[in-house]
Amino acid sequence: MEGVVTIQLEGECLDGARPVAAVEAALRWLAVRKDGRPLRFLRYAIEDPASESAAVLGCLVRPTASMTTAAPEMRALAVWGLILDEVARIGSTAESRRRNTLSAAFRIGERQWKSTLDDRFGQLRDVRGVFGDPPPTTTTPMHKAWRRAVSDKLAPCLATNLAILAVDGEAWRPYVEIARAASSEPRSSGGRTPSGGAQPVFLERLLVAVEMRRRTAHRRLTVRNIVAREDGVGGYMARALTGWTGDLASIPVKAIFGCHVETSPGVQPGDPMIVDLRFPRPLRKGERHEFISLACEEDPDEERYWINVDVDHHGIAPGVVDGEGKVTGGLSISITFDDCVPEACWWYAEQTDYERLVRPPAGDRRLLEIRRGVVEHTFLGPCHPREEYGIAFRWPQS
Numbered sequence: 001m002e003g004v005v006t007i008q009l010e011g012e013c014l015d016g017a018r019p020v021a022a023v024e025a026a027l028r029w030l031a032v033r034k035d036g037r038p039l040r041f042l043r044y045a046i047e048d049p050a051s052e053s054a055a056v057l058g059c060l061v062r063p064t065a066s067m068t069t070a071a072p073e074m075r076a077l078a079v080w081g082l083i084l085d086e087v088a089r090i091g092s093t094a095e096s097r098r099r100n101t102l103s104a105a106f107r108i109g110e111r112q113w114k115s116t117l118d119d120r121f122g123q124l125r126d127v128r129g130v131f132g133d134p135p136p137t138t139t140t141p142m143h144k145a146w147r148r149a150v151s152d153k154l155a156p157c158l159a160t161n162l163a164i165l166a167v168d169g170e171a172w173r174p175y176v177e178i179a180r181a182a183s184s185e186p187r188s189s190g191g192r193t194p195s196g197g198a199q200p201v202f203l204e205r206l207l208v209a210v211e212m213r214r215r216t217a218h219r220r221l222t223v224r225n226i227v228a229r230e231d232g233v234g235g236y237m238a239r240a241l242t243g244w245t246g247d248l249a250s251i252p253v254k255a256i257f258g259c260h261v262e263t264s265p266g267v268q269p270g271d272p273m274i275v276d277l278r279f280p281r282p283l284r285k286g287e288r289h290e291f292i293s294l295a296c297e298e299d300p301d302e303e304r305y306w307i308n309v310d311v312d313h314h315g316i317a318p319g320v321v322d323g324e325g326k327v328t329g330g331l332s333i334s335i336t337f338d339d340c341v342p343e344a345c346w347w348y349a350e351q352t353d354y355e356r357l358v359r360p361p362a363g364d365r366r367l368l369e370i371r372r373g374v375v376e377h378t379f380l381g382p383c384h385p386r387e388e389y390g391i392a393f394r395w396p397q398s
Contacts, residue, residue, distance in 0.1 A: 019163070022059040024155035027083075029056045031105035031146075034115040036381060038083070038106050039179070039318065043076035043380050048365050060158075063166035070169075073321035073378060074176060081175030082165070084108065084182055086157050090149060098149035100130050101142050108182070121146070173323075180320055180328075194385035199313040200233055201226040204288070206316055208309060208333045214340045215303040215395055220295040221256070228283035229314050235259070235278040237312075238293055253277075258291030306348070306356060306392040307333055309383070316383035331383050333391050334376035342393035345370060347377040350387045359394055 030038045045053040045061045054061070064075035087108060091099040104120040107113040113120045121142035125135050131142070165171050205225035210217050224236065238253050255261045259277040283289055309331060319330030335345075346366040348356040360366045368375045368391065375391065383389050 019059065019159045020155050023159045023162070024150055026057050026060050027150050027155060027158075032117050037318075039076055039080045040381050042079050043072055044365065046072040046075050050363070051365065060162065063162045064172065066166055066169035067172050067323075068169060070172075070323055071321050071325055073319060073380065074323055076380075077179040077320065078172040078175045081177065081179035081182075082158065082161060082172075083154075085175060085178050086154055086161070089157075090153050095129050097130060097141075097145040098153065100124055100127070101146040102149050102154060104142070105146055118143075176323075194314050195312075197312075198385055199237060200229040201236065202229055202314040203227075203316040203331075205327065205329050206309065206331045207327060208307065208331075210307050210333070210335045212304070212335060212337045212340070214338065217297055217304045217307060219297075220307075221292070222295070223290070223292050225288065225290045228285055228287050228289070231285045232282045233279075234282040235262070235276045236291070238275045238277050238295075252296055254294045254296070256292040256294050258289060259293065261293075303395070304393075305395075306390050307335055308388055308390040309333070310388050311383050311385050313385065315385050316379075318382050319378040319380045321378055327378055330379055331389060332376065332378040334374060335391060335393075337370070337373045337375075340395075341370060341373060343396045345375045345391055345393045347379070347389075347391050349379065349389045350384070356390070356392045 030041060033041060041053045042057060042061060044051055045057040046064070048054060060079050061075065064070070064078050067075055067078065070078070083106065087099060087102045087106070090096060090102065101121065101124065103109055104113065104124045105117060107120070111123070114123060118139055121139040124142055125131060125139055128135075203224060203226050205223070207223040209221045209223075211219040211221075222238075226236070236259070253261060253275045255277060259279055262276045262278050264274045264276070277291060277293055279289060279291065316331045317329050319332065320328045322328050333347075344359055345368040346360050346364070347368060348366070368377055375393075377391055379389055
């Protein structure tokens, strides 16, 4: 990489391999994951030192310990930003074969990349101007370019910079911003198509703060930062419901900021009231807006087993947390309990009602710690249309 001072790396990685070899192995492992983008696994490696991710990616994430006060989300962003920066430096043009194969391997950019590495290279094969015209009939040229790019360029440059950054926590900051910028544009949430009746907005940030009264969700404050997906978006339909099975009843919703409440009867007799949070003016396509609402439940006997978010719109961006612990993107849920505290809490994603009530086994990464009566979780990955996400809990047996 031009313009970077090369230093000699001595000694062994904690993984038992020399630094460059360990970095190369970590990169190859990231590239063949079928079930998520690299940022997800980088965060797992930091959060759970006993996980497979930590065993393989330790050489990438350990240097972020120099960011002494940073949250796991920020440390993972720093490593991901460094990888993005190094990939962008490879090749002299946007048509660089090595740069493009690295982008496909690590699912970089807004393209909806497929799950397997070979399928992603198949997508790249059809991109005009990269691997010739007519394009090759197999993905062999992509695999060759990938191997050369990792071993000759990316792994050595990353190893060099990781050694430098391991002793200078402040030097990570530019890479955090690079990672944030890469995920700042609204995505279609993994390529899943919203339902026909989905609300035409994409949520860049959704903060849900719940105050429990005994076993009831007494107050639910919701902050939404949205992007309109079509012209003329004049409001957002809020669905605050009590109960978890059986008959549902609406909970009064108040407008706090950036909206006002309009209500109307449900579609069918007995349906909950429809609560529409109307904006000061209709939004144009691509226009952003922040608004805040508050739902209050007064029934102290309605026992809750989870706090749920139903994605009835175009999805939610991946989670981002800054150096001060502030959630600047994605879905984050926090719950404050009074003197009635659950015996266990865990986060869930895309599960049935039954599945989300099954307590994860001891040591599972989904289990959440209750600190001073508060439990919280920020979802690292995007939240998809037509799915549900939240925090479930198990109450002590009385």
